[in-house]
Amino acid sequence: MHIAPGTLRLALTHRSYAYENSNLPTNERLEFLGDSILGLAVTDYLYRTFPDLAEGDLAKLRAALVSTRALARVARSLGVGPHISLGAGERLTRGQDKDSILADTMEALIGAAYLSTDTETARRLVLRLVVPLLSDKDAMTAGKDWKTTIQEIAAARDLGEIRYMITDFGPDHHKSFNATLVIGGTSYGSGSGPSKKEAEREAARATVETLTAGRGEQGDILTLVLDRFGDKAPSAS
Known part of the structure; x- marks a missing residue:
């Protein structure tokens, strides 16, 4: 997938870097856009894939798939951290490995992919990234309180x-x-x-x-999903 260079650079620009460099634009607007695309793609996928689940169970699944910890997990698997432009303070405190920064950057990258391609391509990207998490116990409990x-x-x-x-x-x-x-x-x-x-x-x-x-006592939605799919998540079509 090709993302326009300028848009990609913006998606990787954390506010801490922007504030230290003449108030450059940050990735926060792209993050806002990507969050919406992520939510819609995941909601649509879960609705179609689990026709027997009640609204509350679908909401639990969605919360797990779009949680900060789950998105940070995806970002680490892609090696995103070292490419994020961070301010000196965030670099000193290893901001490139903070869940919150990684998750926000993933949302910005999804927004950048949408702007550089189209809705369907961005949707497929989202599903390719997050659907495998359905068979990952650690990821699926990421949003659990x-x-x-x-x-x-x-x-x-x-x-x-x-x-x-x-x-x-x-x-x-x-x-x-x-x-x-x-x-x-x-x-x-x-x-x-x-x-x-x-x-x-x-x-x-x-x-x-x-x-x-x-x-x-943990017979929750996670158990249902893992029992149904085991080590193989459903197709991200």
């Missing part, structure tokens, strides 16, 4: 108060965080990430998996 899920489980089982124990490590310009989820005074899952929020999310996910192992 693990912290809410663990609150519901703890309340249903009367396990006690939930709190997160946070520690940090690494230099100030590249700090990482570790979280351990404690429920009713008992430590459960742990997780790490580049922010406290991400570390808490990973700890909650680990705890949910521990508490629901073998109990059949």
Whole structure:
């Protein structure tokens, strides 16, 4: 697929770079456009592919496929990060590997592809990128609200108060965080990430998996999709 050079360059221009270089145009307008194209393509595909799913289940699938973590996963597989123009501060804090920046850039690239081709070509590009995620457990749980899920489980089982124990490590310009989820005074899952929020999310996910192992309580839309397609996602036609 050919994307006009100027449009491609714009899609890869993060606002931090633009602000440090005489307020150049940023990729935010392309991101806005790409987000809409992504959402329409995924919504249409899921509607046609899963005719037996209710609206709520379709919404869960869409949320997983267009989530920041899922799009960042796609961007990493394509090697997008090193090509993003970033400001000095973002380069110092490894912005080229931040989920939010990678996901936003993927949306901008989708918008650029649309402007350089046509609606159908952009739609096929979107599906080629995201449909394989349907058979990827990590990607499909990317949009799941693990912290809410663990609150519901703890309340249903009367396990006690939930709190997160946070520690940090690494230099100030590249700090990482570790979280351990404690429920009713008992430590459960742990997780790490580049922010406290991400570390808490990973700890909650680990705890949910521990508490629901073998109990059949995760019978959600992810299980349905993986049971149906196994390791082979449906065709991105």
